[in-house]
Amino acid sequence: MKIWIDVTNTPHVNVLMPIYRHLKAAGHELIITARDFSETIPLLRKNGIEPLVLGSHHGKSRVKKSLGLLGRYWQLLTRVPKFDVAFSLGGSYTAPIAWLRGKKSITFSDNDFTTHKFVTYLFSSYFIFPAYLNYNAAKKRFHLRDEQIKTFDGFKEDIYIADYKVDEHFLDQLPWREFITIRPENLKAAYVPKDAVTIVPELFEVFKDQNILFLPRYEEEKKMAEGYANIWNPNGPLNGLDVCYYTKAMLTGAGTFAREAALLGVPAVSFFPRNEFLTVDVVLQEQGKEFKSRDAKEIRKYVMSASSQSKGRVLGDTSRSKKVLADVLGIFDGILEEV
Helix, strand or coil: EEEEEEECCCHHHHHHHHHEEEEHHHCEEEEEEEEECHHHHHHHHHCCEEEEEEEEECCHHHHHHHHHHEEEEHHHHHCCCCCEEEEECCCCCCCHHHHCCEEEEECCCCCCCCCCCHHHHHHHEEEECCCCCHHHHHHHHHCCCCCCCCCCCCCCCHHCCCCCCCCHHHHHHHHCCCCCECCCCCCCCCCCCCCCCCCCCHHHHCCCCCCCEECCCCCCHHHHHHHCEEEEEECCCCCHHHEEEECCEEEEEEEEHHHHHCCCCCCEEECCCCCCCHHHHHHHHCCCCCEECCCCCHHHHHHHHHHHCCCCCCCCCCCHHHHHHHHHHHHHHHHHHHC
């Protein structure tokens, strides 16, 4: 079977790799396309995949974003080779293109804020959701059938944490052995309020006494770290799980890094610039595994307390994550059999 997989954002790569390897081992022919955004392309290449690059990110402007969206739809419609089924996280591109070609599509999502969710729900053939995600409103609105929706008990990060092995030489890439990590908010994303501002400069100030691994999203963000001798940002992408494992604390303006760190038992802070959080983050916050705040001093207090309590930690048992991965792969195999 020919399966088209579209990758549009950096965090998607880690989730897709175990699925990619499973489908490849099963003998399926895989077509990989990707959007040129953040570290998506370098990370795919680091995993041995040379994608067909179509489209790029067009910033926060709604006009440019809309034109870019339409332009990428046309590129995908005309340049993606023939396929039997499409798959992606989010489904905003794969679902309509597959529908136009008369093919089935699989959409994986744990995101309550998906910008193009109406397109996703309208055109996707199958959905894979974490069991905690409340999809009932969408199910009713778009008249989704029970057989279209498949759920698993876990988090999407479990899918790749399942096979995670610590890189004992990871710290050789860094200038120090102990550090905290800071990843900025994605202020260009459509789901972030227009008037949102970054608190990263405030974090740099309150953590002047700590080594900081800074992971900017965009080139212009590197300027925020100028003048600080305790801040270092890498020239290329680092393994995210290794960053989470070795860091004293993970501070991020989004969710993926926070969830990865939390599931590995590492102090995790989300300073997401919005009052409403994704359900997945709310679940982890209720479990006490993730801390939320946009107050730099409050974040420092939490980090210093939590990191001191977690000294001597060891990587937790990944047996639960392995079960989640097996369940998800089983769902995929079942859908492909139906197709």
